[in-house]
Every structure is written in structure tokens, then in C-alpha cells.
């Protein structure tokens with residue numbers, strides 16, 4: 669599906685710093701909006717319904733799947749997560765840029781639907797640092813951290829299907845890389861649209 673807005677998809681193993689990076693990016697970039705996903709996971713300490721996620725029960729999630737209300741959904745670390753169709757579609761059609769913070773399964777589904785979507789994978793500098801970050805975040809029980817570390821091996825292996833890989837060692841450097849990807853895509857997409865318009869013809873450039 670071709671849309672006037674750009675679609676960015678950011679995925680990472682749990683604890684790599686994806687949410688922190690996207691939050692910082694949104695604070696710097698008023699043209700970018702994040703899509704709030706639905707999940708069957710329980711809220712963590714500071715999380716608010718409608719801000720980090722729409723927290724729903726398993727039955728409600730299943731009903732939404734049946735009604736085809738998700739662009740994509742997947743089971744991740746034992747819970748279900750999905751991107752609601754209406755919000756994203758309306759924004760992209762209105763020419764706004766949207767970022768999805770989803771797992772690799774969702775990212776690959778999105779690429780099928782929106783071939784122009786830009787897939788960005790965030791990597792931690794090492795396995796040890798990944799585990800440290802999960803512990804330092806202090807939001808998950810040890811067994812939840814263990815599940816996330818076990819799943820991280822397979823998730824990292826999926827980075828090869830992505831358009832860009834950013835290593836989040838130094839936060840500011842990774843944020844700069846992320847901003848650069850977003851900026852480059854905007855320039856590229858704008859140039860493609862201009863090439864299709866009559867501007868170049870009028871200037872005798874094509």
C-alpha cells in the first residue's frame with residue numbers, strides 16, 4: 669500500500685533500548701507519531717493504559733483479531749501484541765510519519781503490507797550488557813528476564829531481514845543514527861515524489 673506518510677518500524681531484543689530511543693526521537697521530531705499497540709501483557713509499574721499500550725484481556729484481543737482490526741499481531745514472550753489498523757492507516761494517509769515499536773514477526777508482516785516501510789533493528793553492544801539493562805530497568809521478574817534473554821538469540825538472528833541495524837552502545841550515538849535514518853528516508857521519499865511530478869520536467873532536468 670502506497671501512502672503519503674513514511675512508516676518506520678523499530679524492533680530489538682527486549683532490553684536493547686528500543687523504547688528509550690524511540691521516546692527520545694519523538695521528543696526531537698514533532699512530525700513523527702508512535703502507534704500505541706494493544707497487548708494482553710499486564711502493565712508494568714509506571715505504564716498507563718493508552719500511553720505505552722492499550723492493555724486488554726485475552727478475549728478482547730481475540731475478538732479484535734476476528735474482526736480483522738490489526739495490521740499485524742504476534743505472540744511475543746508468551747503475550748499477544750498487535751498494531752491497530754485504523755489509527756495507523758488514517759495518519760499515514762494524512763501524510764504523517766508513523767513509527768511502530770514492534771517485534772521482528774510484526775515487522776516482517778508490515779513489510780509485506782507496506783513495501784516502502786523502513787525496518788530498523790536495534791542491537792545491544794553485547795549479551796552481557798543486554799542482561800544488565802534488563803536487570804537495571806528493574807521492571808521484570810528474574811524468570812521473565814530469563815525468557816527474554818533466551819528469545820533474544822533468535823530475535824537477533826532476524827536482523828539480517830532489516831534495512832538498517834543500529835548498535836545501541838552509547839545512547840546519543842544510537843539516537844543520532846536513528847535520526848539520520850529517518851531524515852534520509854524523508855529526503856528519499858520526497859525526491860521520488862518530486863520525480864513523479866511535473867517539477868523536473870518544467871525545469872528541463874528530466
Ligand SMILES: Nc1nc2c(ncn2[C@@H]2O[C@H](COP(=O)(O)OP(=O)(O)O)[C@@H](O)[C@H]2O)c(=O)[nH]1
Nearest residue numbers: 682683705741742744749750751769770771774
Ligand atoms: N508484533 C508486535 N510486537 C509488538 C507490538 N507491540 C510491542 N511489541 C513487541 O513485543 C515485545 C515485548 O514488548 P514489551 O512487553 O513492552 O517488553 P520490552 O520489549 O522488554 O520493553 C517487544 O519486542 C515489542 O517490540 C505490536 O503491536 N506488534
Ligand SMILES: Nc1ncnc2c1ncn2[C@@H]1O[C@H](COP(=O)(O)OP(=O)(O)O)[C@@H](O)[C@H]1O
Nearest residue numbers: 682683684685686687688801805836837838839
Ligand atoms: N545506550 C544505553 N546505555 C545504557 N543503558 C541504556 C541504553 N539505552 C537504554 N538503556 C537502558 O536500558 C534499559 C532497557 O531499555 P528499554 O528502552 O526499556 O529497552 P527495550 O524497549 O528495547 O526493551 C532501560 O533501563 C534504559 O534506560
